[in-house]
Amino acid sequence: MKICYVVSNIKSERCGTTLVLMKKAHERGHTVYVMNVGGFNFMQGSPICICCKMVPENFDYESEEDFLAKMKTDAIPWKMLDSAELDVMFLRNNPTEETIDRHWAERSGLAFARLVQQQGVLVLNDANSMSHSFIDKLYFEELPELIKPDSLITRDKTAIIDFWEKSGKKIVLKPLEGSGGKNIYLIDEHRSNFNQIIKTLTEKGYIIAQKFLPEVSEGDVRVLVMNGKILEKDGVPAIMRRVNKDESEFRSNVSLGGKTVKAELTPSMERIVALTAPKLIRDGFFFVGLDIVKDKLIEINVMSPGGLYYGGKLGLPEFGDTVIEAIERKVEYKALHKDNFSNKMLATMD
Known part of the structure; x- marks a missing residue:
């Protein structure tokens, strides 16, 4: 199969899950591409074109770290590819990690992926659902409430204070749109720097407050x-x-x-x-x-x-094999059943 991984920027990509999955797909004999979220190209009346790098068929590397380092070099050139040639597009960029100067990158990947999905390419996770769950x-x-800690989403300082009191005067505050543990604060009975924390978080948008879990x-x-x-x-x-x-x-x-x-x-x-x-x-x-x-x-x-x-x-264990095997089955189901299954159904079909 031909599979393309979408990342925020290959130059800043670190060794992680995306690398593991790329390497496993390549080892299993698939044609593997990687592209930046800024590599989509739209021309009316034509399929989406993507600017991507292809992992060489006989790729020589010593480790996962070496695999990534070599993919970043100019020795592996960028090429334009008709996205309709793909079997799978795997969205692996994280919009919440984009910086202010890359605001354009937050939603563009999902928007273009929805168009690619409409062309009949299997997109994982489902692009329409990803758009719905962007936050x-x-x-x-x-x-279900049963499995979650008590929480509040607001930009109102008074509401946060009320929630803090009802939660035993110990809560966690974090931006509604954020990741990686950034700008997360513990507010206890002392309420240290409370006003400054509220100001900092509300400048970024909505705040989510959760009851602190001692565990x-x-x-x-x-x-x-x-x-x-x-x-x-x-x-x-x-x-x-x-x-x-x-x-x-x-x-x-x-x-x-x-x-x-x-x-x-x-x-x-x-x-x-x-x-x-x-x-x-x-x-x-x-x-x-x-x-x-x-x-x-x-x-x-x-x-x-x-x-x-x-x-x-x-x-x-090397779970990457299990993940790629699951994707292989989805591609097979899609080929055998033509258009009988929607992208959303195929995405979670075992």
């Missing part, structure tokens, strides 16, 4: 979900615990110095996935990351979930 923290609020001191568990089920290989689930770098830091994001360790799958995690899965399947979300603290889901990542790269460093 993933709002999409998160559509999930977060032990870190959170990233659970990777594929086709509405916990991703696994040889009976081993794709889960890992992200541990805070020290006792003074309640955030466990790897980008902030947190580290990943092996985790045990619990009945609470399985129940959260079971209650989340029907919506993910209905909405065409093939590959999703759930962040869980004890028996509560604290965040959902539908845009560009990660974890495979760090899982590999922990000695977990």
